[in-house]
Amino acid sequence: MAAVAAIVVFVAAYVLIASEKVHRTAVALGGAALMLLLHVTDAEKAFFSERSGIDWNVIFLLLGMMVIVSVLRRTGIFEYVAIWAAKRARGRPYRLMVMLVLITAVASALLDNVTTVLLIAPVTFLVCERLALKVVPFLMAEVMASNIGGTATLVGDPPNIIIASKGDLTFNDFLVHLAPLVVLLLAVFCGLCRILFRSAFTSDPERIAAVMALREREAITDPRLLAQGLAVLILVVAAFVLHPVLHYQPSVVALLGAGLLVAATKVTTQDALSEVEWPTLVFFAGLFVMVGSLVDTGVIGKISHAATDVTDGRLGLATMLLLWASAALSAIVDNIPYVATMSPIVADLVHQQGGGDGGHVLWWALALGADLGGNATAIGASANVVVLGIAARNGHPISFWHFTKYGIVVTITTVAIATPYLWLRYL
Known part of the structure; x- marks a missing residue:
């Protein structure tokens, strides 16, 4: 009965989120409350379980980085980067999009996807406003692009960290096996952008001329605060990259950086917290409780086991099924x-195959399916939810279906390209 209740509540919540008749934060909170009310889960599991509870590492990573971005925004640095990018692209919309896509993808390979979009979104609003x-x-x-670029490295996407831990894989393993494919996927994605977003590539010559005449250095309003903010950001990024050595979770690093920045600068705590996306954080908490209930009741596990039973030890079939099933499920949960x-x-499957590159292809199939499948829907990946929250806050709401109709095309295309890559290289 618990499994049935979990499925009913989750499906109902998902339908409401997709319909957009109720705010997604209210839906997530209501769904989480129902899971607790019906005893599908309890406070111990929902709030403290590492396996199926709220992922506080994600919540506090977001909170810390939002505070850092809030402080940096007061320096004019985002205006500076926006003007710089627009001038380098000569004001041409498609060239500008490719530039921002590549910057985002490369940054996502070194930083967490959520951190990357938190940093790049303010720049995007400013440059688009300048160029109309x-x-x-x-x-x-x-x-x-952040979800694609994050696939390339161990630290680029949280699922990769889990896979590396379970599969005893190194940072270099991900670079060697996934980075070449990601480069190809980014090239294809840039071409897709030309087709998918062609209606957005209209320019205003007067706006372009005005931007080209700007001096980006004049955008910096507080050089001292900028120096302090960049110093803290560099320390935070370095700590992210050096996680295997320092053993500090990204959430701890982000909170330490935020605390240091607020303590060492003239920015008040109230000002630093005023631009935090609180509805987004609450939405994540509710979503984690709902998905965790599916994990606790064995729903996701049964689906996964059924998929592996179908393969019956056939590596090629297991790889393809794992790739596509992971992409489909990661679009939903x-x-x-x-x-x-x-x-x-x-x-277990890798062990049955005797390990080595032959068996490790299953790990790469899981990583590619989970990471690339996150692009399919508005709630498929953490970065998607964060960007939708930022867009709504700035008066440019992105509907669930508007995102999804583009995301499905991108997901199917990228996973389709990953299919022959895995088959030809490993099978």
């Missing part, structure tokens, strides 16, 4: 609990 461009296509292109549930199963 539609901001929504640029935001969607960037968040999709957050890919972090999905990968956490699937990783022990994949570990």
Whole structure:
């Protein structure tokens, strides 16, 4: 009965989120409350379980980075970067989108996807405002690029960290096996952007001329605060990259950086917290409780086991099924609990195959399916939810279906390209 209740509540919440008749934060809170009310889960599991509870690492990583971005925004640095990017692109919308997509993808390979979109979104709003461009296509292109770019490295996407831990894989393993494919996917994605967002590539010669005449250095309003903010940001990024050595979780690093920045500068706590996306954080908390209930009741596990039973030890079939099933499921539920549930199963399959590159192809199939599948829907990946929250706050709401109709095309295309890559290289 608990499993049935979990499925009913989750499906109902998902339908409401997709219909957009009720705010997604209210839906997530209501769904989480029902899971607790019906005893599908309890406070211990919802708030403290590492396996199926609220992922506080994600919540506090977001909070810390939002505070850092809030302080940096007061320095004029985002205006500076916006003017610089617009001038380098000569004001041409498509060239500008490609530039922002590549910057986002490269940054996402070194930083967490959410951190990357938190930093790039303010720049996007400013440059689009300067050039009178539609901001929504640029935001969607960037968040999709972040999910693609994050696939390339161990630290780029949270599911990769889980996979590396379970599969005993190194940072270099991801670079060697996934980075070449990601480069190809980004090239294809840039071409897709030309087609998918072609209606956004209209320019105003007068706006372009005005931007080209600007001096980006004049945008910096507080050089001292900028120096302090950049110093803290560099320390935070370095700590992210050096996680294997320092052993500090990204959430701890982000909170320490935020605390240091507020304590060491003239920015008040109230000002620093005023621009935090609180509805987004609450939405994540509710979503984690709902998805965790599916994990606890064994729903996701049963789906995963059924998929692996079908393969019957055939590596090629297992790889393809794992790739496409992971992409489909990661479009519906957050890919972090999905990968956490699937990783022990994949570990067993790899062991049965005797390990080596032949067996490790299953790990790459899981990573590619989970990471690329996150692009399919508005709630498929954490970065998607964050960008939708930022867009709504700035008066440019992106509907669930508006995002999804583009995301599905991108997901199917990228996973389709990953299919022959895995088959030809490993099978």
